[in-house]
Amino acid sequence: MNADAINDIAARHPDAFRRSLWKRYAAPIGVLLCILYTFYCWWFFSIGMVLEKANWNLASAYLADWVSYEIRPDIEFKDNYLTIDYSRFSKLGPNPNPDWVTKEMAVIERRVDAAPAPAIATDKSSQGSFMAPGAPTAENPAAPPDQSAQAAPKTVRENAVVAATVVFGNGRIAITPNLVTVTRGAESVIFDIAKDSSVMPRAALPDWIEQRKPGSTAYVSLGFFGRAEVQNDEVVAWRRFFGWANFVFDTNSPFWGKPFGEVASLIVSGERIDPSRSNAALAWDNILNNAEWQHGDVWLKLLQTIVMAFVGTVLASVVAFPLAFLAARNITPSLIANQTTKRFFDFLRSVDMLIWALFFTRGFGPGPLAGMSAIFFTDTGTLGKLYSEALENIDDKQREGIRSVGATPAMVQRYGVLPQVLPVFLSQSLYFWESNTRSATIIGAVGAGGIGLKLWEAMRTNTNWANVFYMVLLILVVVFVFDGISSYLRRKLMGTAGNGNDERPGRAPARLAPAARP
């Protein structure tokens, strides 16, 4: 192809070769504007600063919390022994004795500088009265009765923990009253503890241990398996376990901690634990009222959300249906009626769902009534607008045909208009049902009830991320199930699975089967 031929082609297609400046540079200008706008937003929201200040460790800890839980043993140094303590509402139940904390017991002598025991204290001078406060009784089962309860500082001999080891998946922390050995993988660090004054490592610290200044608390990170703090008076370990703790029964339930087979046999044929009701009823009640997971409440709230979306959409469709006929200018010839209805739709739509939700929450009090009313009002506007647009786009021939055989106006609508628009209407409503199942969650968080509020409360406390994830999973399941139902119904109605784009005029889908290509 020589230059003449090229010029010839260029001369024949001026629209392709000599385009206007605007057409030539629209795309680069658009991209440039977007980039400039990004810089502007970066400055406006000071994104860089926020990202810098963000606590990413917190983020990963929260994410880990979604699918795991932590148990926190507190190992306190006493003069020549240790006490092991678990938080009061530990996930291990009232008497924790996990196998990942090994203890070495020995009979030791210790001074007790309790105040001179008054009469009441001497009376109950059994075991346990001189133990360190909070020490679980299970750990010193052989504590001998004290010999003398008269002198204030005194010496007792008893069985106590002298060394403990907390085993993590990838390491361990061995603790004695003045020495802590932290091991992760092949590396190991020994700390000398001077009680109540300092924590001194014997070697240089690896990067998974942080000590902000010499002698202060050492922060040990063991990856997913947990972390620990070696302080000068105690070692606090956070041991992480994969899974959801006590998901079915909480620690107060008589079924707690029992293997599945035992629970099943108790329910089927066991003796009644609670004489007033059967074991099955008791188990069900325990599951519903699980203090940590609140299954009953979560399911109730989820049902509220589903109901909000369902009722809101159905009522909106029912109300929008007749109004749309009033708003369509080819159905109702009165301009005043058209415009009034259309502006009414616009009003309902533009007063945001948020405002409607706040308004109805004030009116009805928090709960699904408020949420469904908000959805009802907003979607009456949106559906009405869409319905009336569909009506204005109908084919007039069918109506004329019906009218020409002398049908009444109602009959004309029924047989001339409705068959054309009903699938579209129903399909639109199904879309909104689907979409409202999602928005009902958000609306809930501003007080309109349902799972949104519960979710929001669980998130704001920052401690219950596993519960959050549980609710999110439930919501996802509900959304996917309803998406499935809705697209199945739509397919039945319209004969297509698409979202209406498939019916776009003027562009036939020209697809190449993937297999037909090299």
Place this chain on the structure above:
Amino acid sequence: MSATDVYRAPALSPEGAIVERHWRDLAARRRLYTIGGLVFLLVALSGSLWFANETNAGKFFDRLPYIADFFVELKPRDWFDPVRALFDLPSPYEDGSLKYDYPEGRVYLTQSLYIPEYFYRMIETLNVALFSTLVGSTFGFLLCFLAAGNITASRWLRFTTRRFLEIVRAFPEIVIAGFFLAVFSLGPIPAILAVSIHTVGALGKMFFEVVENADMKPEEGLRAVGANWVERVWFGIVPQVLPNFMSYFLLRFEINVRASTILGAVGAGGIGESLRLSISRGHEAKTIAIVFLLFCTIVAVDQFSAWLRHRLVGRQAFAYGRGE
């Protein structure tokens, strides 16, 4: 034709009679399904209404007389006060309380020129919406070609991309916002992230459906002259889908303005937060000002977007659903 001849419907042939009978059966079954469906819907609806009423804090009929309380309590001391609140002009009722401290919220650009507080908040919310739509559509744009059956041959890549888009779309915005609120503390960034992530899923889906309906002839031509994958997509597909993409972008922007307002109300800043605060503190004039501003903004955004979409894609601007 004699008078005794009465008009009679022509008798059906035996085959015709069978067809007729089948048609009647079908029609009867259809009617049964319709009635069954309606009855089911009615039962479900009344059951739902009963359930909603039972579990609501206030009962429907008890609360109905008080339903307009919200508006009754909204009556300001005089009808210029909302205007003053809107433009941050000093109020004659100024008593040092938060209720009438309108000038306090001014955001000064220069010594004397200021943006009234609620306009500033509204700009913030609009920026959240626009920026997250931009971010979301950028990623949606990149991903949609991987999900389209006519562009991406690898079944696995397509499957993974589509499932990813689906999960991202179904994940409630509020959870993402809540999570990032915990990480970033209060501010609009969690809302940007939440809305952007949701937008990736929603727009990605709309985009790949457009791409799948694209005319493949330009792509074929480019393939014939040896263009690689990126060139085929960029010169063969993008020019024809861009108007539709922009139309969906605008539709999504409308939706995101609302979404970022709501997220604002749960703690992510912007006009939503101002609204929630002024309602809960009982500041009538401020509430009216905000509701009015919000209403006008949403109408303006909707009108502008509808006009532009109409220019871009003509009648296709008539979109189904909310594009989720």
